[in-house]
Amino acid sequence: MTRYFFDISDRDSTVRDDIGIELNNIGEAVAEARRALGEMLMDALHATERNHFEIRIRDGVEGPYLLWVSSDGISSADAAAAEAEKSAAKQ
């Protein structure tokens, strides 16, 4: 088991992880980070919050490994949908 640390950044700040999580390998750490990014993105999209998220995985030996996802880049295919998207974001 290795202790992996996950520093999370969004548009405003970075939170350094000093506790970490024990996992079997970097593959599990990446899977954990991907899941977290998906959840954070989903909450941001629901809240119509323009944001992006980055997770930097550190294990003290290799890396860091960087994964990121964004809710900035949502695009709407036609003008009406874009307008609705804009008004949802305002609420």
Add this chain to the structure above:
Amino acid sequence: MIDAIDDLLDPLYARLGARDQLRADERRELRAIAGPIRTFMAGTDMVTEGARVTRSTLMVSGYSIRYRMLAGGERQITAIHIPGDFVDLHSFLLKTMDHSVGALSACSVVFYDHKDLEAVTRRHPHLTRMLWLSTLLDGAVHREWIVGMGRLSAFARLAHLICELYVRLNVTGQTSSAHFDLPITQMELADTLGISAVHVNRVLQEMRDKALVSWKGSHIEILDWQKLVDAAEFDPTYLHLNQEPR
């Protein structure tokens, strides 16, 4: 000895008593049929999924969890139990456990043999209804968790869990002003809220940044109850805290 048992049963009396008065003879009955006391170390199983059980387990100290394991090793915690809760009163009629119960912290329990509970149902109709109520309250909490899991953000879910545990612990006298203990790891919190442990970290940080709670080790202090309630859309109706004839 009888006093010692009564102390152990105080959280149960308080939990049921908050919903309807328990008569002296009913307390006497709960005391008389109380089985042996046992302690469990944190992280050990108290009841295992698939087991055929012949007794129900009452929490008298510590914290326990109900959980299900999935094939890939993932876990979902479906309830957190505190002193005064039965962790498996439903096994009296369901017989086979469809989930496991584990000790979240060191805990002690009192066992109630199903044959003694069966005798209660014949002798004490009101106490029987109170025990029925106990399992109904478990069901109400499960429903509230499903709503949160399906519809609330991770932040709101954590806020809701804190509100709920505070109110439940308050009923059994285990809070002091705005403080209570919850000995839970980041991973266990993730399994409770149905989110990844990494995400738990972020949500905890957000809660600190917004100054809703202070969380140090297992110690939680609620800094802004109203904001926490608003964030969680917490409405304690589902805890049925009015004392009335049942």
